[in-house]
Amino acid sequence: xxxxxxxxxxxxxxxxxxxxxxxxxxxxxxxxxxxxxxxxxxxxxxxxxxxxxxxxxxxxxxxxxxxxxxxxxxxxxxxxxxxxxxxxxxxxxxxxxxxxxxxxxxxxxxxxxxxxxxxxxxxxxxxxxxxxxxxxxxxxxxxxxxxxx
Numbered sequence: 181x182x183x184x185x186x187x188x189x190x191x192x193x194x195x196x197x198x199x200x201x202x203x204x205x206x207x208x209x210x211x212x213x214x215x216x217x218x219x220x221x222x223x224x225x226x227x228x229x230x231x232x233x234x235x236x237x238x239x240x241x242x243x244x245x246x247x248x249x250x251x252x253x254x255x256x257x258x259x260x261x262x263x264x265x266x267x268x269x270x271x272x273x274x275x276x277x278x279x280x281x282x283x284x285x286x287x288x289x290x291x292x293x294x295x296x297x298x299x300x301x302x303x304x305x306x307x308x309x310x311x312x313x314x315x316x317x318x319x320x321x322x323x324x325x326x327x328x329x
Contacts, residue, residue, distance in 0.1 A: 233293040239265035274306040292318035
């Protein structure tokens with residue numbers, strides 16, 4: 181549209197005629213944002229339809245959980261994504277995991293995500309600050325269960 185208008189000879193006055201969209205059966209408030217509510221519904225649906233992201237302390241946790249998912253619940257494998265450390269220089273540790281969680285929160289990641297870490301005292305301390313802050317609805321910070329051994 182812009183290219184056509186730019187090529188038109190002489191001064192032109194171009195306006196948006198909404199008369200066909202308004203009238204006896206349709207009322208359209210030109211000051212109301214039309215795309216805003218639709219975009220909000222799309223973003224709300226995204227959290228339900230996008231895969232759950234599982235953040236772990238390191239590559240071993242991620243690999244084992246991925247393999248376990250394919251064995252125990254293969255029908256759910258496409259609905260869950262585990263962080264993949266292979267081929268990257270991203271190292272794992274509980275401190276880095278807490279940083280990644282905060283980064284996801286700050287970025288407003290629409291996917292639901294869970295951070296899961298060991299159940300050692302040091303890990304509880306590292307996650308303490310995270311657990312004190314208000315986490316978004318789609319975020320959980322968890323620990324592996326203790327071994328009943």
